[in-house]
Amino acid sequence: MHTVIVYESMYGNTREIAEAIADGIHRADPTAAVDCLPVADADAGLTRSADLLVVGGPTHLHGMSSGMSSRMAASAEAKREGHEEAAREARETAGSEGLRTWFRLLPDTGHGTHAAAFDTRGAAANSGGAAPGIARRLEHHHYDVVAEPEGFVVEGVDGPLRAGELDRARAWGAALL
Template identity: 45%
Template structure:
């Protein structure tokens, strides 16, 4: 099974989670690649048995051009300018062929008011014809620029493994 994990990041936290999800998928025997949203190609998407997409929560949802600009204007971001986040990437995604599977995740603050980007990512994936193999999942950061909360890397690995198992069960 080929798993492609696409992420958006500004401080590196969502990339870390993406890497742990891919590690978890590999533990189950799947092949997994991790790719930044501004480098993810159509061939990678088309070739994926399972597409996993995640980004940071900005203003309770997916990032927007102005939330990313604000980051860079304040020179807070550590990973350069990202022309398009997962919101724009999803909007430009071609419709999936029948039987394509996906899952959505985000990183967010440990607050009751945090909201989350993953629901919007999941919605975008469904709109493009993907079947979701799991509910959208959020992973916690201690502060806007990290670090990840203790235990979240292990939880992300377990989630990555669960996704592969869920898809294998669905295909049986």
Template identity: 60%
Template sequence: MQAVIVYESVYGNTRAVAEAVADGLRGARPDAVVSCVPVAGAGPDVIAGADLLVVGGPTHVYGMSSGPSRRLARFAAAGAPVGDEPRVHGPGADAGPGLRTWFRSLPQAPPGTRAAAFDTRADMLVSGGAAQGIARRLTRHRYDLVTGPEGFVVESTGGPLRAGERERAAVWGASLA
């Protein structure tokens, strides 16, 4: 089995979940080749030949991140005071690829290629989630979802992950094997 986990992360929480999912897969299938890569390094050559593609991202503004939401999140992560936010439209608004951009260049999956989607999100009724949008895009690219979208909870915008979420992500990863 060859599995590739692609993630987008600003604060490191989604990366931590992706790494836990990878650990869970490796534990369940010691013979598996498991790669865990940020979206910027997940070109078609990296995902080619994968039997399982797992994709995860942070929840921004109730769904998948966008160029402006990533820019604001990076600015907040740098500790800038409120009110000093940069202009978010125009040149340089999207410094680096996000999952939305990545999906535009994702090739159609060969028949039988499995996939799963996850996100990180706040534990609030109105927080929304990115995993549903990720799952929809995976199915549009002809991936077969092996499970429903999964959300992992962060304590606040910048994290940390809620206690037990890293372990839950590893168990979820093992279930994907």
């Protein structure tokens, strides 16, 4: 089985969740081939080779990030003292293609190709989530979404992840198989 995990990450939290999902898949099936990569590196050939495509991103303004929301986040992070690494990652993400652009270029697949969606989101009940929009876009491209969209909680604006979320991501990844 070949799994491709594609993620967009501003502060490293979504990347950490994606890597934990990959780890969970490996723990469930040590023979599984898993590619875990940022959206900027996810080309159509790689996604077409996947038996399972897992896509995730941060929640901005109650949904998927946009070019504008990514630039706003990068600008705000640049002003925070002591957050140089997060600011660097935010600048790189804001300067590259995000999930919205990637989805416009994603080729349709035949039914029977499985997919799942996840996001990172704030702890507030009304913070929304990007995963439902990601799942809808996957379905629009004829992927069979095999799990309810999942959200993983980030404390504060830029993290850290809530305690236990990496373990929950590993378990979710294992359950996808």
